[in-house]
Amino acid sequence: MQEKTATAIHTEGLTKIYRDFWGRDKVVALDGLDLSINRGEVFGLLGPNGSGKSTAIKLLLGLIFPTRGKAWVLGDPIGSNEVNKRIGFLPEESYLYRFLNGEETLKFYGRLFKIPSRDLKRRVPELLDIVGLDAKARKRKLREYSKGMARRIGLAQALINDPELILLDEPTTGLDPIGTREMKDLILSLKNQGKTVLLCSHLLADVQDVCDRITILFKGKRMELGAVKDLLQVRDVTQISFKGMNESQLSQVKQFLGTMGVNNAEITHPTTTLEDLFIRIVRENTAVGQSYTSGDR
Amino acid sequence: MTVMHTIAALPPMIDRYLEWWIAGTIIIVGLLVYGLRDVAVFSLSRVWAISSVCFAESIRKRVLWITPLAIIGIVLVSQFQRPIDEADAVRQMLKVSLFATGLIVTITAVILACTNLPKEIENRVIFTIVTKPTTRLEIVAGKVLGFARVSAAILIIMGLFTFGFLYFNSFSLQRGITERLQTMDASSASRPTLEYYRDNGLLTARGLASPVSLQVLAREAVDDSERWFLGGEGDVLVPFDIPAELLVPPGDASAPPLSAGLAIIVNTGFDGRVAPRRGLPDSTLPPTIAAPQPARGNTVSEAKVDVSLLDSMQTTIVASTALTAAQSSLTDPTGQEPGQWFLPPQAAPNIENMRQFYVAIVGLNDGVEMSLKSGSVKLLVPPATPNAQPRIIEPAAPLSRWVFRGRYGRTGFQVRGGDAQKSPTHVGTFSFRDAAPPSSSGMIPFEFRADIERSGSDDADEAPTKLSVVVRNNQSGRQSEPITTLIESNRPIFFKVPGEFLASGDYDVFVRCVTQGHYISVSRASLSVVRSSESFVFNLSKSLLVMWLMAILVISTAIFASTFLSWPIAIVLTLVMLLGRWGVVQLGDALQPGIGNQVATDLGFQRPEVTVTASKVVEALAKFLTVSAKVLPDISQFASIEDLERGVAVPAVKVRDSLLVLLTFAVPLSVLSYVILRNKEVAP
Ligand SMILES: Nc1ncnc2c1ncn2[C@@H]1O[C@H](COP(=O)(O)OP(=O)(O)OP(=O)(O)O)[C@@H](O)[C@H]1O
Numbered sequence: 001m002q003e004k005t006a007t008a009i010h011t012e013g014l015t016k017i018y019r020d021f022w023g024r025d026k027v028v029a030l031d032g033l034d035l036s037i038n039r040g041e042v043f044g045l046l047g048p049n050g051s052g053k054s055t056a057i058k059l060l061l062g063l064i065f066p067t068r069g070k071a072w073v074l075g076d077p078i079g080s081n082e083v084n085k086r087i088g089f090l091p092e093e094s095y096l097y098r099f100l101n102g103e104e105t106l107k108f109y110g111r112l113f114k115i116p117s118r119d120l121k122r123r124v125p126e127l128l129d130i131v132g133l134d135a136k137a138r139k140r141k142l143r144e145y146s147k148g149m150a151r152r153i154g155l156a157q158a159l160i161n162d163p164e165l166i167l168l169d170e171p172t173t174g175l176d177p178i179g180t181r182e183m184k185d186l187i188l189s190l191k192n193q194g195k196t197v198l199l200c201s202h203l204l205a206d207v208q209d210v211c212d213r214i215t216i217l218f219k220g221k222r223m224e225l226g227a228v229k230d231l232l233q234v235r236d237v238t239q240i241s242f243k244g245m246n247e248s249q250l251s252q253v254k255q256f257l258g259t260m261g262v263n264n265a266e267i268t269h270p271t272t273t274l275e276d277l278f279i280r281i282v283r284e285n286t287a288v289g290q291s292y293t294s295g296d297r
Numbered sequence: 298m299t300v301m302h303t304i305a306a307l308p309p310m311i312d313r314y315l316e317w318w319i320a321g322t323i324i325i326v327g328l329l330v331y332g333l334r335d336v337a338v339f340s341l342s343r344v345w346a347i348s349s350v351c352f353a354e355s356i357r358k359r360v361l362w363i364t365p366l367a368i369i370g371i372v373l374v375s376q377f378q379r380p381i382d383e384a385d386a387v388r389q390m391l392k393v394s395l396f397a398t399g400l401i402v403t404i405t406a407v408i409l410a411c412t413n414l415p416k417e418i419e420n421r422v423i424f425t426i427v428t429k430p431t432t433r434l435e436i437v438a439g440k441v442l443g444f445a446r447v448s449a450a451i452l453i454i455m456g457l458f459t460f461g462f463l464y465f466n467s468f469s470l471q472r473g474i475t476e477r478l479q480t481m482d483a484s485s486a487s488r489p490t491l492e493y494y495r496d497n498g499l500l501t502a503r504g505l506a507s508p509v510s511l512q513v514l515a516r517e518a519v520d521d522s523e524r525w526f527l528g529g530e531g532d533v534l535v536p537f538d539i540p541a542e543l544l545v546p547p548g549d550a551s552a553p554p555l556s557a558g559l560a561i562i563v564n565t566g567f568d569g570r571v572a573p574r575r576g577l578p579d580s581t582l583p584p585t586i587a588a589p590q591p592a593r594g595n596t597v598s599e600a601k602v603d604v605s606l607l608d609s610m611q612t613t614i615v616a617s618t619a620l621t622a623a624q625s626s627l628t629d630p631t632g633q634e635p636g637q638w639f640l641p642p643q644a645a646p647n648i649e650n651m652r653q654f655y656v657a658i659v660g661l662n663d664g665v666e667m668s669l670k671s672g673s674v675k676l677l678v679p680p681a682t683p684n685a686q687p688r689i690i691e692p693a694a695p696l697s698r699w700v701f702r703g704r705y706g707r708t709g710f711q712v713r714g715g716d717a718q719k720s721p722t723h724v725g726t727f728s729f730r731d732a733a734p735p736s737s738s739g740m741i742p743f744e745f746r747a748d749i750e751r752s753g754s755d756d757a758d759e760a761p762t763k764l765s766v767v768v769r770n771n772q773s774g775r776q777s778e779p780i781t782t783l784i785e786s787n788r789p790i791f792f793k794v795p796g797e798f799l800a801s802g803d804y805d806v807f808v809r810c811v812t813q814g815h816y817i818s819v820s821r822a823s824l825s826v827v828r829s830s831e832s833f834v835f836n837l838s839k840s841l842l843v844m845w846l847m848a849i850l851v852i853s854t855a856i857f858a859s860t861f862l863s864w865p866i867a868i869v870l871t872l873v874m875l876l877g878r879w880g881v882v883q884l885g886d887a888l889q890p891g892i893g894n895q896v897a898t899d900l901g902f903q904r905p906e907v908t909v910t911a912s913k914v915v916e917a918l919a920k921f922l923t924v925s926a927k928v929l930p931d932i933s934q935f936a937s938i939e940d941l942e943r944g945v946a947v948p949a950v951k952v953r954d955s956l957l958v959l960l961t962f963a964v965p966l967s968v969l970s971y972v973i974l975r976n977k978e979v980a981p
């Protein structure tokens with residue numbers, strides 16, 4: 001019990017099976033997920049399309065109900081309403097009222113938290129600044145927003161209540177490189193403020209840059225869990241990196257390695273190694289000729 | 298089937314207030330048991346915020362543009378109206394305006410409320426709402442409130458327009474009335490009505506009091522003095538209310554009720570003089586029964602009476618042919634000699650349905666006036682053993698509350714017109730109780746409205762129909778001079794009566810038609826006294842308020858339907874729920890017990906067991922419809938347009954009744970919506 005309340009998110013065997021109209025099992029979207037996210041950490045939930053990331057987040061927020069298993073968010077069992085006061089959520093796409101403008105949107109969500117209008121007057125422009133929506137954009141209706149702008153206002157509404165725990169479902173989709181950069185900076189600054197962030201993505205570069213720990217989901221099952229640097233460390237491979245090495249220097253190194261009895265040295269440019277890990281997991285678990293996005297059955 | 302039976306056999310206490318019991322149970326279980334935690338954190342400011350978004354959405358999607366469209370429609374339609382006079386013009390304009398208002402407010406309410414939730418779930422806006430500290434209870438309340446605000450906006454715009462439109466038009470119409478009065482003959486019989494409009498304006502709201510009863514009699518009657526009715530036209534229904542145990546023959550407590558039959562004792566007197574009737578109808582009478590052949594200028598020494606039994610809905614349960622009469626005709630004009638009829642046990646109807654019923658008495662001699670006194674009609678339960686005494690049962694109401702009916706006319710009972718000195722005529726006796734005007738000095742207006750039916754001979758056709766009215770105060774016993782006025786078919790007319798005759802509020806109004814060959818069809822609602830008047834604005838506001846309450850009922854029904862259905866089907870369900878009760882009421886008699894047999898027989902099955910099954914199925918279906926109608930809202934409570942159109946003040950009771958319907962349906966439906974929504978995965 002202590003563990004459940006001390007952690008930001010704790011799940012035990014969380015399972016979601018989507019059923020069809022007749023109650024027959026259709027898709028096992030999440031299969032016995034055990035997870036524990038500590039307070040103050042940035043946690044990455046990774047997985048290919050259809051692996052159950054969004055499902056997990058929807059379960060944690062009570063948007064859908066688990067078929068089996070239990071979960072606690074900030075110490076409260078999921079589905080309780082009180083805990084929502086301390087949570088911020090950015091959904092996969094910006095699901096907001098399209099006939100309101102940016103400012104009105106934030107005011108509306110602020111009112112749902114019963115934030116006094118005096119505080120809202122201050123907080124709304126502040127947030128709009130943080131997510132980078134300028135004065136003109138604020139007065140525009142959301143239906144006139146570009147994809148990235150919609151993403152930004154979505155992020156602002158997730159932060160309106162200064163939440164302790166923030167769930168971000170693919171926060172960087174639709175953002176330009178600068179926006180992506182800003183998003184990563186924002187996540188890090190949230191971490192510095194002691195907040196917990198659950199980040200859900202398949203953009204590995206993002207995750208690698210900001211996450212403390214990650215887990216990889218595949219067909220609803222948890223494949224890996226650990227600190228990013230531990231997961232990526234491959235102990236029997238050594239990589240020496242240099243800047244500005246020329247061809248002759250390289251052939252000398254090769255020669256030197258040969259004298260040491262190392263003949264199978266592979267000389268490459270470094271890759272995003274999380275990508276390697278990710279692809280390896282997907283490959284290892286996909287049977288030949290089968291698509292991996294459709295979930296498990 | 299068993300469920301149906303339990304519902305049908307509910308104790309009267311629960312059956313009577315079925316909707317309250319259901320509503321109370323839903324509210325208590327839904328809110329206090331199931332949703333206590335959500336009730337505890339319920340926040341009006343969140344509800345208001347959610348409602349504001351609904352409101353903003355409707356405004357920005359230009360829902361209010363429907364109002365200028367409706368206004369153009371109203372103005373156009375009123376151009377094509379051909380009113381017969383000023384009052385009628387105002388009435389028609391009001392009717393069109395209010396009808397259009399009611400229509401657009403209901404339609405927008407249904408469409409907006411039915412599409413909202415499914416749409417928000419479909420485009421997942423709901424995700425960002427439910428992941429905030431909002432409860433689903435607040436979401437439902439917020440949506441209902443939001444659309445209620447949209448409806449209010451529509452009603453306010455339409456109300457302002459209606460007021461302006463009518464005010465503007467009635468102003469010029471009123472001038473026309475004043476001009477007409479200046480050139481009009483001072484003795485003209487339609488003067489009182491025009492003067493009423495001149496003095497009170499065309500846009501008044503009258504506070505009316507209605508009579509407690511109407512008797513169509515052959516002569517004026519006071520208090521509980523004897524009542525005369527006309528043979529061949531109409532009948533008398535004497536009410537009885539008898540528990541089954543009183544129908545058990547005395548002397549044998551274990552015998553079933555009515556097992557010794559039932560005797561009906563009637564002391565009817567008659568007036569042997571049959572006055573010659575001049576110019577009486579021959580063939581072209583409009584009524585539902587063929588015209589009676591009048592007896593001319595002779596006297597009768599005996600009269601015939603028919604007796605039958607009717608149920609509380611006034612439909613026959615024992616026909617006169619099923620009763621055995623002890624005498625072939627009545628020979629005593631004073632009515633001392635009783636006539637006796639006997640209901641044999643084998644002809645006795647089903648007692649369970651019997652408790653309240655009428656003994657109907659019809660005089661069979663055309664034009665012969667018959668009389669009844671207090672105590673003239675009683676029932677007698679014969680004893681089971683020779684030494685026991687028969688049991689005498691008196692009617693359930695005094696003579697002044699017996700139902701003296703005329704023949705059925707187009708809209709009520711016919712009052713035969715003519716000169717009472719020369720031929721038998723009718724007098725419609727309207728009894729007012731507790732209907733005192735605020736002050737008994739001055740002249741108090743009465744409003745009268747009836748259908749006129751003419752016998753068809755040419756001169757009778759052309760002549761205007763004249764009414765003669767006498768008011769008798771029951772406290773002082775004083776009687777007014779006859780007041781004459783012209784009436785027109787199915788249009789309100791006004792006449793004034795000195796207030797002194799209305800003091801104490803306990804008075805009878807005797808209405809005669811004094812035009813030979815004309816008949817007026819009257820019902821209890823035909824005559825009312827104008828006790829007060831209030832401003833049109835206030836009355837219009839009340840009517841709009843009632844419409845708003847109905848809109849809220851529509852909205853909560855629509856939201857309820859949309860919590861578990863896609864919007865097109867939700868619209869259908871909403872309409873079914875709202876119109877269901879009304880529809881079942883329209884089916885009326887077709888759902889009475891016994892329909893199963895009737896339908897099965899009509900279908901003409903060969904095998905008896907098929908007939909029995911078919912009968913049972915139809916019977917069960919009829920019962921199901923009746924019971925489900927009971928738990929659906931009664932939208933007829935929300936009809937205030939007619940009052941306004943007639944210039945009658947919308948009674949406060951109507952506002953209260955609409956509120957009650959709202960409480961018993963909208964609140965539990967919203968609670969149900971909440972319960973459904975809480976158990977629903979809002980992710981599509
Ligand atoms: N309402 C639903 N009914 C049936 N199956 C569903 C439903 N929602 C999701 N699924 C299935 O569940 C599986 C997991 O979906 P989920 O949205 O969680 O994936 P994801 O990891 O978020 O993918 P992506 O990276 O593409 O966003 C998928 O196979 C999907 O088709």
Ligand SMILES: [Mg+2]
Pocket residue numbers: 053054055092169
């Ligand atoms: Mg997803």
